Amino acid sequence: MKRHSMSSLGVIPAIASDIRVEKLEHRTTPKIPFPHKHDFYQLVVILSGSGWHEVDFTRHTVSKNQIYIIKPGQVHGWKLAKNTRGYVIEYTDASFPKNMTLENHITRRSRALPDMMKLGKSKLVNGKFFELMEEEFRHSQIHSQSILQNYLSILVLDLLRLSKAKEADNHEQEDLIMAFTDLLEEHFREEHSLAFYAQELKISAKALSAKIQRVLGKPAKEVIQERCFLEAKRLLSYSTLSVSEIGYELGFDDPNYFSRFLKQNLKVSAQQFRQRALKKN
C-alpha cells in the first residue's frame, strides 16, 4: 500500500440503503485504490483462495473459511490470488427499519464483532447459505430486501455466537455501552474526558466508568485513549500530516504531551513508525 494524503485516502460512500451481495471474484479489484475506507459495513467471506488482507494495521493471511468484518471508518486493503472465491456483503445502518427490536439491531451487533473470524465452526459455511443470499440479490424482486435483511440477521447472530462476544445479560446495559461507543466515535477528536460522555448520556461519570469496566473489561479512560491512538496510527501511516498537525487533529493542544502519548503507545518514535509503515506498504 502506498501512502496517501488524507484527502486522497478515498472514502467510498454507501449506495442507497440496499443490502448488496456479490461474488468476490467480481470485486477483487477495488472501485477506488487501496487503502481506503467506507461509510458502510462490508463483510468479506473467503471460501477458498489466498493472499493478505490488512485491516487497521493488522495484516491477516487470507485462507479458506474466513470472514472479514470491516466497519465504517476502518482503513483496509487486500491482495488476493486470482482463484480466491467468496462473497462481499455490504450494508448500512439504513438497511434495516428503524423500529426493529433490539434483538435485531444488526448493525450495532456487527460493530461488536472482531475484524476477522474463522467460519470453520459455523454450519453456514457448509450449507448453501451464501449462495442463496447472492442469488436473492442477483434476481432481485418483490420482498428481496426484506429477505436479505433476514439472511443478514441470521449471519450476524451466528457470528456473534461464534465470537463468543461477551454480551451483557442486561439489554439496558448493552444499550448504554453502544450509546457510549457511538458518542465516542463522533467526538473522540475533541473530547477526551469521561465527564463529557457521562453528561451526554445523562449518567454519573462513576456509574459510566463502572459499567464500561464491567462490559468492556477495561477502564473508560483506556477506551478513549485507544480510539485516539488508532486514529493517530492511521494518520501517521496513510496521511502526510506532520506529527503536531496530527496531534492538533486529535484534540491534543500540547505537542509535547502528544509526543509522549505516542511514544508511550507506539514503543518507537513517531518517525520510526512512519518509516516502517511506508516500507511495509
Added chain:
Amino acid sequence: MKRHSMSSLGVIPAIASDIRVEKLEHRTTPKIPFPHKHDFYQLVVILSGSGWHEVDFTRHTVSKNQIYIIKPGQVHGWKLAKNTRGYVIEYTDASFPKNMTLENHITRRSRALPDMMKLGKSKLVNGKFFELMEEEFRHSQIHSQSILQNYLSILVLDLLRLSKAKEADNHEQEDLIMAFTDLLEEHFREEHSLAFYAQELKISAKALSAKIQRVLGKPAKEVIQERCFLEAKRLLSYSTLSVSEIGYELGFDDPNYFSRFLKQNLKVSAQQFRQRALKKN
C-alpha cells in the same frame, strides 16, 4: 379418517411460543389421531415420497417439492408412505415479537397463503435451506429462536411471492382486511351481519363492503357465509351433532332456513353429504 365426536376431535395446543422444526420422518404418526386441528400454524414440507393429505375437505396427492400450509382451526389428516422425507415447521402468533413492522407480520402473511403450494419454482428447495433450519432447531443455543424467526420470515416471504397472492398496495387497506378476517374467525358463530363487523372496525358498512369486494374479490356477505359453510361441513363430516344442532352451533336459529342454506351450498342433502364423507374417510 373415522368420524369423531366434536369433543374427541382433538385440538393440539401450541407448545409455548417456540418455532419448532423437525424432520417429517419423526412425525408421520400424529401425536393425536387424525383428523385433528391445532391452534398453531403447521408447514409440512415434502421433499420426496407419496401418500395423501386432506385439508378442509380437499384431498391432495402428496408428491415431491410440495408444502402444505395448515392454519389454526383447519381440520386435516394425512397418510404418508414410509419413505416420505421432508420437514414439519410449527409456530404461533406468539413466535414473533409484537412490535415487528407490518413487513414482518409473518403469521398474518401465512394466513394469506393457499393450503398447498408447489415448491418447484423456489430456490429454497434446492439449497440446504430446510436442513439449516432444522439443524438450528436441533442444536438450539443462544439466538436460536431469533435465527429461526429470520429463516421462517424468508420462507413465508418467498412463498408469498410464489403464490402471487394479491397483496394490497395500500398497507392500511391490507390491515383492515386482516382485522376483518380476524374478527370473523372469532365471531362467525354468532354474528352473520356485516353491520356488526363494520361497527367493531369503526367504519361504515358501505365502506367495509367496498373494500372487501376490492381486495378479496367477492361481496362481504359471501365471505361470511363461506366461513359458516366451511364450519358446517367440518361438523357434518367429523362430528356426531344433528343437522339442527349444527345450525344452532352456527347461529342459525331457524332450522328450516339452515337446511335451505346447506342444500343450496352442498348441492346435495346434509344426510347425503355425511354419508359420502363417512365413506371417503
